[in-house]
């Protein structure tokens with residue numbers, strides 16, 4: 001397992017160690033002790049999620065303002081552009097975004113600590129997105145920010161309009177969003 005730095009210091013890109021042979025491959029997709037040793041993050045995951053989306057579906061930007069969730073995300077089929085936005089007002093990278101291609105081919109994972117908005121857009125015909133969270137889903141605390149917010153100016157690499165849920169189509173502007181201290 002390798003931990004790669006990102007433009008936002010607390011966001012970590014993780015490359016698990018792959019053991020390939022003539023049958024295919026094996027990898028430990030998560031190892032608590034190794035994760036803690038390599039990231040310095042001693043976390044407890046309480047929920048595993050799995051979503052499947054077709055090309056150009058964009059889910060996000062989502063976060064929980066209370067019971068904020070740390071997320072360890074990965075793709076097991078297809079490819080996405082995964083985006084995190086720093087919503088911690090005290091952070092030197094407040095309002096900054098960073099995007100990473102996660103795919104079944106590169107096996108890369110992204111660790112987002114609590115305090116980030118998260119979203120992804122599907123680049124392949126379909127994508128299966130798996131992630132662990134450090135707190136439970138709490139819809140009453142969920143907040144959304146528009147994918148196309150002009151102040152964030154996220155480059156999703158899209159040449160067509162994304163497919164959004166009603167909730168995401170009606171998301172808040174970043175300037176009006178509740179953020180973290």
Ligand SMILES: Cc1cn([C@H]2C[C@H](O)[C@@H](COP(=O)(O)OP(=O)(O)O[C@H]3O[C@H](C)C(=O)[C@H](O)[C@H]3O)O2)c(=O)[nH]c1=O
Pocket residue numbers: 049051059060062063118119120137165
């Ligand atoms: C997130 C979640 C959803 N649900 C139910 C609620 C809805 O009836 C249905 C679909 O929910 P939603 O449209 O919010 O799903 P996504 O758009 O994939 O939301 C997720 O997408 C972005 C990328 C994230 O980072 C968050 O983890 C999460 O907000 O699943 C649950 O029962 N438990 C859950 O943890």
